[in-house]
Amino acid sequence: MKKLLFLLIITMAFSTFGQTILSENFGTPTATTAIATYTGYQSTSPITFAGTATIRSTSASSGYTGASAGGNAYFGNTGTANQYLQINGLNTAAFTPANINFTFGYWSYTIPTTQMVLQYSIDGTNWTNISFLNNTVAGWNLVTVPNGTLPASATLSLKFSQPGTTDQFRIDDIKIFNVNPNCLFALGTPTTACNTTTYNIDTYSATIPFTGGTGGTFTISSTSGTVAGDNPSTVASGNIIVNGITEGTSITIHTVGANCDWTLPIPSRDCKPINTLPFYEPFPYAGGYALGSSQMWEYISTGDDITGISPGLTYTGLNTSGNAVSFSGSGNDALVPFTDQTSGVVYVSFLMQVTSTSNITTFPALTYFGGFTKSTPSFLARLYLNTTSATQYQIGIDANAPATPPAPPLDTTSRNVGDVVLVIMSYDFSNNTLKAWINPSNLASFSTTTPTLTSTATTAFTDLGGFFLRQDAPTTTPTMTIDEIKIFNNPTFLLGTAQFNEIAGFKVYPNPVNDGRLFIETAINGDKSISIYDTLGKQVLNTTTNTNEVNVSNLLSGIYFVKVVEDNKISYAKFIVK
Secondary structure, three states: OOOOOOEOOOOOOOOOOOOEEEEEOOOOOOOOEEOOOOOOOOOOOOOEEEEOOEEEOOOOOOOOOOOOOOOEEEEOOOOOOOOEEEEEEEOOOOOOHHHEEEEEEEEEOOOOOOOOEEEEEOOOOOOEEOOOOOOOOOEEEEEEEOOOOOOOOOOEEEEEEOOOOOOOEEEEEEEEEEOOOOOOOEEOOOEEEEOOOOOOOOEEEEEEEEEOOOOOOOEEEEOOOEEEEOOOOOOOOEEEEEEEEEOOOOEEEEEEEOOEEEEEEEOOOOOOOOEOOOEEEOOOOOOOOEHHHOOOOEEOOOOEOOEEEOOOOOEOOEOOOOOEEEEOOOEOOEEEEEEEEOOOEEEEEEEEEEEEOOOOOOOOEEEEEEEEEOOOOOEEEEEEEEEOOOOEEEEEEEOOOOOOOOOOOEOOOOEEOOOOEEEEEEEEOOOOEEEEEEOOOOOOOHHHOOOOEEEEOOOOOOOEEEEEEOOOOOOOOOEEEEEEEEEEOOHHHHHOOOOOOOOOOOEEEOOOEOOOEEEEEOOOOOOEEEEEEEOOOOEEEEEEEOOOEEEOOOOOOEEEEEEEEEOOEEEEEEEEEO
């Protein structure tokens, strides 16, 4: 029988019967971050972190029991030896060394002749090497350090070090815990599931299996959400469930009782929907807004963010609204997923502007900056930039995604830095052909005209399920602005109004607004999430309503645009307040 467990929201110190000394999975970083400035650690004071390695989310841990994915500590191929991670403030004084277990996930790029160095210190100055079974295969493996290796000390530190200049290692899921012979309770590997998936901020639930219950009275707490499920005080084995966790929030489960003290960090989960087509992204985000934070976009790498900028781009003959986004390379790639396409023609259009080439060191510089993907992210139909000089560049496409040059098909026309360029790309499943129109002369009938570029896929795509923006190395990626992304099947949608309506019967009136009342009408007039932004991209109103009327009397005179979400669909409109 399911029973509600007591939720204890207090901080509990580990007592002498406790088991967990350290449990660190590095959270989920949104960018490559220095150890000293990273804020996503699960461990808190007195435990601290130092070193020259970085925290990343690439090559996430997998393949061993307890692999948490998310972030990891990376010791990279930088040309500088002895990148390291040091963990201070560990206290094992209350435990017998023979009962202290020490495990961690360990990744190596290849099987190097020189392996990672692991050491401990009780004074922060003198270090003792720790012997462990090194990786014998590339990739992730779980390392178990023999019991009795770590001493009993109130001032214990650990250090993971990269000995060479080219060896690449990663560390994740560091766990140090005391095995109390009288503790029979154990937590298993957690799973998470979204409760809903909408354009609003959703919640998810975590399920944690356990064994060894009924040995005493257990108290279970979670840093977020509501604890429910099977009660280990009365059930030998079952599942602890934590409900109502806000997406993007990591939690820590703390279980105390029957000579046991377990702490289990659970990485955050996003609950973002798959966008339906037609899709419109006017980038209604304030300056500096991280694109991957939007409910419509997902991160697929690490690094600095693609960020909102103001104002947006304009193009003669094309309705535009909102702001834009900018990037300069060596950062996060972002993906907008859409409903899986397996037939017909898929189009994407956008405005682009190369604003600076100052970070490019050698010309020409070839890179790809966007394209279609499968429903499982994989860079397929690619859009290229060939920056030929400090002032000019060419645009290219390739359906075959070569790993290395030669150059893909390139437009013979050179574009100037500062030009606003309209790019339309399509993939036709019937003939495996990728096409691109660049600044077409007739926007209404572009699809019937000769494309600027064509590339035929050697191996036909079976499906397309996303569009990505990619940041390559800063020495090959110029500073770029992207705006007005539309993804569609019917080419007439290119010239859709700025509203680009997905919601049936969507109307916004009066326009201009004179009396502080804006009316938003739809065919079903259901519950609507309404966000209003000013021309700088700043959100000035956010509300949910099931009526048609929105009070905008507090808005100053000016131009605004509204985003409306109803029944998991989105529409936009521009309006004026007088």
